[in-house]
Amino acid sequence: MRSISGEFKEAREHLMTLFIQGKGSEAFSEEHAKIVDHYFRRCHQESKIGHLLFKDKALFALLAVGGYGRMELCLKSDIDILILFGKKIPSEAKKLVEEIFYPLWDLGLELGYAIRSVKDCIRLCMDDFEVLTSMTDSRFICGDSPSYLSLMEALQKEVVSKKAVAYGRWLEEQYKIRTEIFGDASHLLEPNLKEGIGGLRDYHHLLWTAKAYCNLRIPGDLEYSGLLSHNEFQGLIHHVGFMRLVRNHLHYLAGRKKDRLGFEVQEEIAQRLGFRDQGDFLAVEQFMGELHTCMTSVKSLNRSFVSTYLPIRSRDRFVQATFVSKDLHIDQGQIRFDSAKAILSNPHLLMDSFEQSSALGCPLSFEARRLVREFLFLVDDRFRKSKKAVQCFLSIINGSNTFKTLEQMYETGFLEAFIPEFARIKERVQFDTYHIYPVGSHSLETVRYLKNLRHQKELHLIDVFSELPRSEPLFLAGLFHDIGKTGKDHARKGEAISRNILQRFGYDKNRSEDVLFLVRHHLLLVETAMRRDLRDEKAVVQCARTVGDIGRLKMLYLLTWADSKATGPRAWNDWIANMVLELFFKILHILDRGELAGSDATQRVNRTMNMVRRSMYQRGGGEDLDAFFEVMPPRYLLNTPPRDIVNHVFLAQDLNKRFREEGTIAYRLESRPNDSDDCFELTFLSKDRPGLFSDMAGVLALHNINILSADICTWKDGTAVDVFKVSRPLDRLHPEETWERVKKDWAKRLEGKLSLGYRLGQKAEASFLSKPRKPTTTPKVILDNRSSDFFTLIEVFADDRVGLLYLITRTLFDLRLNIRTAKISTKGDQAADVFYVEDMEGQKVEDRGQVKEIERALLHQLRQL
């Protein structure tokens, strides 16, 4: 025996060497099985115990079972063997084991064996269908063939035919268990080659079904008996062969039996299989793409084969064949074509069958799918453009069972025949742990999430969805959003590709624009939420301007959610959901109010920026203009005339320069007459600090200058920009002298040499001319926390008079509020002021006590007047 095992070892090592060199690796598993077969045959011939048993008429056979029986012996697969005795098992049988198997164990092979009689086998198979599957795969190697034949006959007669339904149920149950534990390998980035759905087990599953219910003996029978077409069978053998090859490489690299194709080996295996990088399309991505194609095809073939031949649910399937439409009918709950000829004369029937499948919730039968595959050539340009086909497609998109129908279209190749652009992403894999699906399946999954929105736990999703005037553009965008993958800027590429598709569809223009918008910006919300500060009004406003209207925002939000959910667990969790939701609400509020981000506002801001840019370049000072745009608050850009913005930028540049060079806190005050309104305009720039605005208002009041209106705001870089319209100074002939005095007082104020409270109080006592009049209207103060997510708005209405603004702003300063923006206006003798404030923490004022205090304090001051 030792010499036989030596021979065996040599033969096996030779085969390994060839495999490592990449020679004949496709046939490895089969050759491997043959070498083992040879070993057993030789052992059988030479066996002393065998001869003894033969003399005693205790006849036995050696059977290969399980994977070895199917000639699928991978590099590190277990070798399962059965010693079958026709009748009783003699006591010498154990010695036979020592003789034949020990040498193999010594070589370190994983060997499993059993010694059974035919009766034992039958009894075991009745109780345990797992044994039955391995028995049905058994193969005679050598010994007493009548024993083997009687076993096979008994199996069929005693077990399979008696327990047909129970066995069928069990097979179905196993499929479910595999789905739960191993998932759909044709989608997964680290698929299980054997047990995953679409893996080798699917092929075995199909074989077991055919063996039990279609009298199949060897795989070749699938074709010979007409169960599969030539193409289907060849495809199956090719795909299974590829998976087995990958599995052999996996075993080799891991040095042990292993089925889960982890990331760590994928690149290496891709190289070994001869894949090479093509531009930015990595070898490993090509490899995984091909593997997924194999698995998808095996999965789909197995599913439809099993649903046709497995005798389960025999009762509830007992439905009379019903007529669905011309040339289509339902039999056993599956859609079927009346005849292949009908498709030839009416290609539209292909689309029709899917529409019916969607509407009725019945899958296409195995035969029907086969026909679809074979008649794909009928889907030509004319078909793709036909109104009828597009109409059907849209009704699938809008109807029920959308995902299941799309999946069937995807698996049969119909989807990429109808939308050829889909072919480029179908099996495109991204080699990372973030995207768990290939792009094509991910797109379908996204649609699935969108269609199943109603069953989500998050109520706001359902609310948002139910408010959409129409959902079709959203679903189409779900299907198309990644069609530009992969590579840089896939969203923009995807937009262009989608435009072609929609044009070919002759799709409604407005709706097309919605779809294209969604495709183009499908990452906007997530990117903004992750990369920008959501406390920054400007960031949110920019996002809101891109979105443009509420309907689109809602669709975009839902697409963001579905896209992320369909990407993988790392793309969506509470942490991200929380930020995206916050952004969603903030944009919603901004769009709701329309002030900053209506289409009108967006256009106006763009126009303003262009004009400012042009005029700055003409005057030769536009180098750092973009940095200035960046720090200007949205309201400022929206409401300030371009001419003024240019002026402010020049002043700010000057200010920054002086600050850099002299280190002093500088300020600029400019005045110019505004003849049309019979008033003066003051522009005041300085680095902001708490109380700055109230100081300026105070100094102006000290000089009897009445503030008619004011726009004040603080840029994000801390520059305060205040524009006042003020009444003409009393000294009408020499106004500039008044401004000089204002500047002098401002300097004193800065040096701490001027108390505004004291001076203004003294002034009021001294001058009976400016004695307070009786207020004609009661002053009013409103605190508004609803109008902005970023600031508390304080509105003040009161009789106008000199010093009013100083009083209000000093009170706000006293309450430690920061004025970010203010709009001061006067109508007749009424002042109406709005202040956008935040507290020292940069937050809105939401504490009730504080709100009350502000209102009371302001009213108290206003009544004093």
Add this chain to the structure above:
Amino acid sequence: MKKIEIIIKPFKLDDVKAGLLNLGVKGLTVSEVRGFGRQRGHKEVYRAAEYQVDFVSKVKIEVVIESDLVPEAVAIIKEKARTGQIGDGKIFIMPVEEVIRIRTGETGKEAI
């Protein structure tokens, strides 16, 4: 040795990470966390239903460094994570008794 725990706004992560790496920090741990401090959550009313947006999403960085590096590290974090707005976050510094590298059994400075 000190452990520094830093809570910052998510979009500042890259800046702070780069700053710390520049300083010579060899490794750090990042987690996605939610919570609230002065920057409170708020309620949203949407179609008459209320949604509590209680917690704010933040990033937590944990890093262990030698004590003499702490002032510099803090300065860098402060510089990189500041927006001047509410919710810029916090830095916590605490003493570390011992560090052990599991693979080699090295301890102390070597194991950081």
